[in-house]
Amino acid sequence: MNQKELNAAIVSNAKETQEDAERYYRQILLPSVGEKGQEIIQSLRILIFGSGALGCSCAELLTRAGVQFLRLVDRDVVEWSNLQRQHLFDESDARERRPKVDAAKRRLENINHRVEIEAIVLDVNATNIELLLKGVDAVIDATDRLEERYLLNDVCVKHGIPWVYAAIRRTSAVWMPLTSPNGPCLRCVFPEKPEKETLNAGVWGPAVSTTGGMEVSQLLRYFIEGKPDSSTSVLTEMNLWNNTFVQIPVSKNPKCPCCVGKEFAFLNKKSF
Numbered sequence: 001m002n003q004k005e006l007n008a009a010i011v012s013n014a015k016e017t018q019e020d021a022e023r024y025y026r027q028i029l030l031p032s033v034g035e036k037g038q039e040i041i042q043s044l045r046i047l048i049f050g051s052g053a054l055g056c057s058c059a060e061l062l063t064r065a066g067v068q069f070l071r072l073v074d075r076d077v078v079e080w081s082n083l084q085r086q087h088l089f090d091e092s093d094a095r096e097r098r099p100k101v102d103a104a105k106r107r108l109e110n111i112n113h114r115v116e117i118e119a120i121v122l123d124v125n126a127t128n129i130e131l132l133l134k135g136v137d138a139v140i141d142a143t144d145r146l147e148e149r150y151l152l153n154d155v156c157v158k159h160g161i162p163w164v165y166a167a168i169r170r171t172s173a174v175w176m177p178l179t180s181p182n183g184p185c186l187r188c189v190f191p192e193k194p195e196k197e198t199l200n201a202g203v204w205g206p207a208v209s210t211t212g213g214m215e216v217s218q219l220l221r222y223f224i225e226g227k228p229d230s231s232t233s234v235l236t237e238m239n240l241w242n243n244t245f246v247q248i249p250v251s252k253n254p255k256c257p258c259c260v261g262k263e264f265a266f267l268n269k270k271s272f
């Protein structure tokens with residue numbers, strides 16, 4: 001690099017530093033975040049597991065917050081039926097049937113070019129999920145498939161990766177941080193995967209924003225507060241139509257086959 005190029009690089013870096021200071025000003029003002037919390041956010045590398053409604057909501061919030069890296073994984077293309085609740089997509093994405101992760105990456109890069117976005121079109125299964133966790137600090141659950149969610153639980157417990165479980169059904173939202181190594185896992189609370197899967201049920205758009213907000217908030221708080229360890233968590237269910245809110249404390253099941261017995265039944269399946 002010659003002197004002229006060096007000077008240009010210095011000017012460019014100074015401009016981006018100034019933009020960052022303005023961009024995150026109101027977030028840094030929060031006593032619970034501050035300069036130190038912002039530094040932590042900007043060091044985080046997150047896998048978002050699914051790029052549907054929850055994936056869009058969480059990816060946008062994390063991108064605006066300024067994380068270092070997002071890995072987006074989804075197998076599907078954008079359809080017209082997605083536009084009612086999947087915030088990152090528009091009519092041109094549905095018309096051209098763009099892969100969801102590609103459409104999301106394009107939109108997110110326009111929101112904050114400083115966040116590195118990796119888009120992976122993939123049908124996730126037991127043979128490839130472990131590769132997706134490479135180099136990430138945590139996972140956001142944004143899948144609507146039960147088998148994938150139990151598989152995610154297996155792989156996160158096996159590798160000690162914190163994650164936040166969340167699901168939306170009709171007008172109700174459910175979420176539960178599973179961030180502590182000594183805390184409960186998904187199978188401590190729901191030991192067996194329900195046989196019946198409810199795909200293509202109705203989804204109330206406002207439930208998406210609420211659930212995504214809680215997932216991202218709980219995950220960022222966990223890192224900003226220095227990864228507090230706890231033997232308990234809280235399962236929260238909110239019905240946005242009825243305006244009801246229920247919280248149930250949950251703790252580790254000493255007989256859990258997954259986090260206690262280390263039997264990773266879903267990860268060890270050859271196929272599903």
Ligand SMILES: [Zn+2]
Nearest residue numbers: 185188256259
């Ligand atoms: Zn468990």
